[in-house]
Amino acid sequence: MDEIKYNSSIDYGTPKSQSAKQVTLTIDDREITVPDGVSIMHAAAVAGVMVPKLCATDSLEPFGSCRLCLVEIEGRRGYPASCTTPVAEGLKVHTQTPKLADIRRGTMELYISDHPLDCLTCATNGDCELQDMAGAVGLREVRYGYDGENHLASVKDESNPYFTFDPSKCIVCSRCVRACEETQGTFALTISGRGFESKVSAGNKDFLESECVSCGACVQACPTATLIEKTVIEAGTPEHSVTTTCAYCGVGCSFDAEMKGEEVVRMTPTKNGGANHGHSCVKGRFAWGYATHKDRITTPMIRKSIKDPWQQVGWDEAINYAASELTRIQKQYGSDAIGGITSSRCTNEEVYVTQKLIRAVFGVNNVDTCARVCHSPTGYGLKQTLGESAGTQTFDSVMHSDVIFIIGANPTDGHPVFASQMKRRLREGAKLIIADPREIDLVANSPHIRADYHLKLRPGTNVALVSALAHVIVTEGLVQEAFVKERCEWDSFAEWRDFVAKPENSPEALADELGVDAETMRAAARMYATGGDAAIYYGLGVTEHSQGSTTVMGIANLAMATANLGREGVGVNPLRGQNNVQGSCDMGSMPHEFPGYRHVADDTTRALFESAWGRPLSKEPGLRIPNMLDEAGEGNFKGLYCVGEDIVQSDPNTQHVTHSLENMECVIVQDLFLNETAMFAHVFFPGASFLEKSGTFTNAERRISPVRRVMRPKNGYEDWEVTTKLSEALGYPMHYSHASEIMDEIAALTPTFRGVSFKKLDEMGSVQWPCDDEHPDGTPIMHIDEFVRGKGKFFITQYVPTTEKVNAKFPLILTTGRILSQYNVGAQTRRTHNTAWHAEDILEVHPHDAEERGIKEGDWVGIVSRAGETVLRAKITDRVQAGVVYTTFHHPESGANVITTDNSDWATNCPEFKVTAVQVSRVSQLSDWQKHYKTFSEAQIAFAGKKAEAAKVS
Amino acid sequence: MDIKRLISMANQIGDFYESYPNQSQAQENIAKHLNSFWALPMRKQIAEYVNVQGGNGLHQMVQTAIKAHIQV
Ligand code: SF4
Ligand code: SF4
Ligand code: SF4
Numbered sequence A: 001m002d003e004i005k006y007n008s009s010i011d012y013g014t015p016k017s018q019s020a021k022q023v024t025l026t027i028d029d030r031e032i033t034v035p036d037g038v039s040i041m042h043a044a045a046v047a048g049v050m051v052p053k054l055c056a057t058d059s060l061e062p063f064g065s066c067r068l069c070l071v072e073i074e075g076r077r078g079y080p081a082s083c084t085t086p087v088a089e090g091l092k093v094h095t096q097t098p099k100l101a102d103i104r105r106g107t108m109e110l111y112i113s114d115h116p117l118d119c120l121t122c123a124t125n126g127d128c129e130l131q132d133m134a135g136a137v138g139l140r141e142v143r144y145g146y147d148g149e150n151h152l153a154s155v156k157d158e159s160n161p162y163f164t165f166d167p168s169k170c171i172v173c174s175r176c177v178r179a180c181e182e183t184q185g186t187f188a189l190t191i192s193g194r195g196f197e198s199k200v201s202a203g204n205k206d207f208l209e210s211e212c213v214s215c216g217a218c219v220q221a222c223p224t225a226t227l228i229e230k231t232v233i234e235a236g237t238p239e240h241s242v243t244t245t246c247a248y249c250g251v252g253c254s255f256d257a258e259m260k261g262e263e264v265v266r267m268t269p270t271k272n273g274g275a276n277h278g279h280s281c282v283k284g285r286f287a288w289g290y291a292t293h294k295d296r297i298t299t300p301m302i303r304k305s306i307k308d309p310w311q312q313v314g315w316d317e318a319i320n321y322a323a324s325e326l327t328r329i330q331k332q333y334g335s336d337a338i339g340g341i342t343s344s345r346c347t348n349e350e351v352y353v354t355q356k357l358i359r360a361v362f363g364v365n366n367v368d369t370c371a372r373v374c375h376s377p378t379g380y381g382l383k384q385t386l387g388e389s390a391g392t393q394t395f396d397s398v399m400h401s402d403v404i405f406i407i408g409a410n411p412t413d414g415h416p417v418f419a420s421q422m423k424r425r426l427r428e429g430a431k432l433i434i435a436d437p438r439e440i441d442l443v444a445n446s447p448h449i450r451a452d453y454h455l456k457l458r459p460g461t462n463v464a465l466v467s468a469l470a471h472v473i474v475t476e477g478l479v480q481e482a483f484v485k486e487r488c489e490w491d492s493f494a495e496w497r498d499f500v501a502k503p504e505n506s507p508e509a510l511a512d513e514l515g516v517d518a519e520t521m522r523a524a525a526r527m528y529a530t531g532g533d534a535a536i537y538y539g540l541g542v543t544e545h546s547q548g549s550t551t552v553m554g555i556a557n558l559a560m561a562t563a564n565l566g567r568e569g570v571g572v573n574p575l576r577g578q579n580n581v582q583g584s585c586d587m588g589s590m591p592h593e594f595p596g597y598r599h600v601a602d603d604t605t606r607a608l609f610e611s612a613w614g615r616p617l618s619k620e621p622g623l624r625i626p627n628m629l630d631e632a633g634e635g636n637f638k639g640l641y642c643v644g645e646d647i648v649q650s651d652p653n654t655q656h657v658t659h660s661l662e663n664m665e666c667v668i669v670q671d672l673f674l675n676e677t678a679m680f681a682h683v684f685f686p687g688a689s690f691l692e693k694s695g696t697f698t699n700a701e702r703r704i705s706p707v708r709r710v711m712r713p714k715n716g717y718e719d720w721e722v723t724t725k726l727s728e729a730l731g732y733p734m735h736y737s738h739a740s741e742i743m744d745e746i747a748a749l750t751p752t753f754r755g756v757s758f759k760k761l762d763e764m765g766s767v768q769w770p771c772d773d774e775h776p777d778g779t780p781i782m783h784i785d786e787f788v789r790g791k792g793k794f795f796i797t798q799y800v801p802t803t804e805k806v807n808a809k810f811p812l813i814l815t816t817g818r819i820l821s822q823y824n825v826g827a828q829t830r831r832t833h834n835t836a837w838h839a840e841d842i843l844e845v846h847p848h849d850a851e852e853r854g855i856k857e858g859d860w861v862g863i864v865s866r867a868g869e870t871v872l873r874a875k876i877t878d879r880v881q882a883g884v885v886y887t888t889f890h891h892p893e894s895g896a897n898v899i900t901t902d903n904s905d906w907a908t909n910c911p912e913f914k915v916t917a918v919q920v921s922r923v924s925q926l927s928d929w930q931k932h933y934k935t936f937s938e939a940q941i942a943f944a945g946k947k948a949e950a951a952k953v954s
Numbered sequence B: 001m002d003i004k005r006l007i008s009m010a011n012q013i014g015d016f017y018e019s020y021p022n023q024s025q026a027q028e029n030i031a032k033h034l035n036s037f038w039a040l041p042m043r044k045q046i047a048e049y050v051n052v053q054g055g056n057g058l059h060q061m062v063q064t065a066i067k068a069h070i071q072v
């Protein structure tokens, strides 16, 4: 039998079945063959018979409460609910009989008698399942009237900034409750009370105060207007829809932008989205209002000095001014004095043209990307050990894991949609090990999930932990030698084995350094090595250290030694922060690599690009971001083209960054907003939002997904067009008429992208690279038969404590992280209602440290490091351990990076964001830096609002 | 660039390779790392520091690696 072709616009009522066994039955005289385990309702829908339903929807397990889907089955008594009755061989089912029609009408009558009949003015008029069902069952009259008891006077809950809960319209189908449990895994909702009294409750609080994380799954599941987006109430129901990709995190959720003309009405996660399967988080679904925020700048601006007001100019003038400045600097100081920075927020196509501009036209490889400050150690470490700078699995692979090991990542906040999937697997019984200095929610704060082991290690000791775990695996005979022999370089393994087996690498020897009990480490190592298919997920808590690359290699060592690579359920999985970290690295945005991770010194690759681009290219690696800044500080680096990146806020040691920028003669910033870096810029190119351009993003599982333009760019151009205009003004026209032509060039020049095209993405929805002749449909799981580098290579991972040490003056360690509702530097999310959940960055302090310093909840505290000082409000909590303080960095005025230092990873210069020695004390006013920042930023914002005549640029 | 910064970066690379049993291989790897990831002006500066100024404060393995294998 052919596989069923599912249509994503049909609701099959109940989920699919994975069963291989097929069952044939008859529904209303249609014979249909379906996988065993599906419901009769699902089978009927496959056969094209839509059984009336209210409480069922195919994203949720059936519940059987509304009794609208009753059917008759020959030889069986009564009227079973088709949503909860599984198919069986030979059944003869009738979905439409006079008796069924009667029962259904009676049921609907009861529903409608307690429902406001304001359909014509209701926000979901025309998009309401209750309305549809009233029609489907032929309801013509309601005999009971509104005289009896009803819920029509219930009060609306409008606390959530994005959706409304109107209990008067609720039919108590519990789809919302189940969506919150099954899809999101938050368990914020219950049905409280019984019978007539039963109602949906968010723990007896309003939605905003409740456990709700505003993912919107309940809103999407609700068949009525009870839970509904405020934008739909305001704008009405959408009239067309375009599938695109979320511009926030590395999960890369697929969304249907539901539109009215050029206005977005709502974003609905795409049901068959490869990364998200119809789910989303609060950012992607709701926080897109920044795209039309009044702070957005849509006109180009120039100025001679950062002390001058901005002058608004036309595109040609801005482009020509930028080009003439770059040319002048190049002539005066040489090509090494200019460069550019791309961003993980840019599309692949934008990154590609930017690095092409810098390499081919600037004539130098001084191009870098913000992955420098997040996942550059991943690129380095995984390339060295496995041969490819990318994660090994699909997200779906986690559903096959028996053991999940999370190191230095906080998926429920950083990668929420993937976290929901992971939580589903954990609720099914997978084991969980967490290594994190802080008690993240998954440790014990997620319903029905509890970590088996929480290794609450001191910040900065990851390598010691990895060595200790490896020691247990090696000395207790847990190595999968057959796998190692077949798949890895044996000599490198033997060296590594002898190294980790040394007594100084035992858990007992390292326990004090780590602050973790030796026996717990042993037990965790045994669980990882012997608990079945084990997968490691890691984040910036691994990479943003002076030994970030070493830990990544150590993680790969563990996976190779235990044969946890090359199939479903296992692997080494970096959780990427921003949407296109993977893609921007793939596109050659690092100074030493062309697209596809090929070194600039490789003559064959360089010749390939030279002939395609028609310009000579340098074989010398260029400057990385910190190198550019250091060189600028010394007066050797003078011109920067910075696209979509905000280095002033996101890079360490802010005062060093701003000093370096002040030293430059031409800083060009391309962005939606006057970001922190733009305050030091001389040219501002307004950017286009993700809704206003075409291109692709590549997520953490190497999935390339389309970004589609749903409205005209408010600034006039898509970002790649701006870059090509600059290129043309510099004497090198690039001839693309659409982003798809850029992807065609990428595919022609990059073996792992050979099979990628916009046409393929239209057909497949998304595709995971490598995508080439051998793998035309992409590669979900990597390294199946052999590693990309051939044999896997083990590396010795000597623990070297960071030089950022605590002492009497700086006795605490500051570590940093992020939270669900805000995104990175917050430039987008701060300009949405997401501030309802996180209006400011706060400092978490352990009760013991707080007491010693007389700090109370909510006090202003000064945080001083070797680099600088800032002031935040304190929150007293034992989520952090004594000796450690923690903050997020979503707000510029917090100045979290004023205190982080220049220390960086040995291999990649990725900053050591996660470890800064600090002192903390009660204060009564802002720090000097914050006061200066306030005055400076207010002046800069005023400069951007000034009229042209005030500017001095000639 | 500030030579102190280059020295500390280079020493970190030395620290990583210090535990490798095959020292000559480790030195080649150190130099390979510098040649692959450090821009030419940075390599020139550190090479000059070793070859002309004596390399004070620089990890011994890194000095040897630079003398033998650095490309400038
Ligand atoms: S928005 Fe998400 S978290 Fe909140 S109640 Fe609905 S499903 Fe639960
Ligand atoms: S709020 Fe919507 S989904 Fe939830 S029980 Fe009521 S009608 Fe059903
Ligand atoms: S922010 Fe991440 S998890 Fe949330 S919708 Fe966007 S891609 Fe998905």
Ligand code: FES
Binding pocket: A052, A053, A054, A055, A056, A063, A064, A065, A066, A067, A068, A069, A070, A081, A082, A083, A084
């Ligand atoms: S849809 Fe089957 S009982 Fe509600």
